[in-house]
Amino acid sequence: MKQKKKQDKSAADRIFYITTMFCAFLVLVIMCGFFVQLFIHSFPAIKKFGFTFLVSGEWDPVRNIYGAASAIYGTAITTIIAMAIAVPLSFLIALFLVEMAHPVLSRIIGQAIELLAAIPSIIYGMWGLFVFVPFMQNYVGPFLADTLKLKWLPLFQGPCTGFGLLTAGIVLAFMVLPFISAVMRDVFKMVPPVLKESAYGCGATTWEVTFDVTMKYGMQGLLGAVFLGLGRAVGETMAVLFIIGNTPRISASLFESGTTISATLANNFAESSGVFQSVLLELGLVLLAITFLIQIAAQFWLNMVRRKFGGNI
């Protein structure tokens, strides 16, 4: 009797163990599932267009010829603009929160910026469409083109309608800013005080301590933070969809409308069928591959930092 009870117990434990293991391995299964499903369903497009799909800028629904270049170009440009704005800003915000602000103020502002990360992306999109697009059209565009006299640059050619690559890039920047600055703040906080204090003791200024000590010590963490933000910026859909203009073309001017991979998907997918749907799924596969690599890089660096500091980031 006793023996049987013991067996029951171990059998229940065995079932428990197997169930939990199954759930944990589900992570890997779903991850692989993404690639497998998208690959299978984009196969007709891959067979039809081959490698030229990635480099061709043609997008002709009438003749059923598609190329991903315009969407990839738009994704790249908006991401570059977003990162160029968000990375220095988040670095400075993290610096302010850790090195300068009074602890109470630092907590309040830190919380506020974390809440910025919680706002759904569609709200950014709506705000962009109804508030920021007119703002760009009336103030920022004319300011860049006329007041700063940058019209001669190919980057700022043509009229600024408010919709386009530049606006999308800026809104994206504010979307990823809280993610980057939160991780950067944690990295700054984890640098051992002894290191900083010895530098201060030698007479270094706050900036010198940050630049020469904190930054070098936490470099991997900062890189991880940047890549985390990069991954978000590349794949963001709703914040971009309303304001990019959704025209599949490549133009040098940042005032012109364009499209991104995710915006193309969101715009066309629900009504698509046949080869066109397969083309869109291949675009999805491209986006998946890009973000997957970016996330692996981010997690690789963050893991290194976690090992070094032994903490949670």
Next chain:
Amino acid sequence: MKSRSLILRKTSDKVVKAVSILAAFFGVFFLAWIMFTVLKFGFKSFSLSFLIEPTKPYGVADGGIANALLGTLLITFGASALGVPLGLLGGVYLSEFAKNSKKGNIIRFSANVMMGIPSIIVGLFVYTLLVYTTKSFSGFAGSVALAIIMFPIVVRTTDDMLSMVPNSLRESALALGSSRWRTTLSIVFRAAKSGLITGVLLSVARVSGETAPLLFTALWSDSWPTSYFTQPTANLTVTITEYATNSPFEQMHIKAWGAALLVTLVVLMLNIACRIIFMEAKHARK
């Protein structure tokens, strides 16, 4: 090290300090700007009828968002019912059975990577899995997509929270003769209760504002969500998208803002609730 003039060093320090203060206020200003806009436009359409009446057909001005609200609740609830138990169990495996093992680390790493995969990709995945095969959009497919987004979040927070429970608790329970599953579910879970609740609430907050994955799964409808498993199901975020972009009518824009305000408030409340629960638990432990 090359010597620099003291004045130069001090000025550059001052400049960096000034710029970073500006940057921080810029961030806060931005939050305020967005919140102000959402509140200003959103409250215009806020009324009881807005919350309890369904959406009207295209072009008809008055009408509420009740059906979309109900649909979103259904979809989010379905997603939680799928994602939370699986995530909790997955987290249990990582913290109880695979703490420092290679397998555990690989899964942890993949869960972190999975959290960063764009939500639109999850939408495509579920489309090929459920919508393409059954030939119909459905609220259930939307739930599955949101559950996939929640899943790695719940796995990782559960793992982190259970790892914080001291081993002595587990050992005492096991020493009293209780089985492993009993120990985990009634001792370890109870000790980490507030952390687990925080994790679950955070994941719900994360998905309740999601739009992109629903575009390809739950789609949209202007009727009540009566057939959650077989038909496109109304939901708030896609309603916002439809009203804000596919309509020239000022009235519909205002409705979209109202829905946006509702979504924002719910998400922010959930986030703040998480913070409070977590803070209180921390204080209680001390």
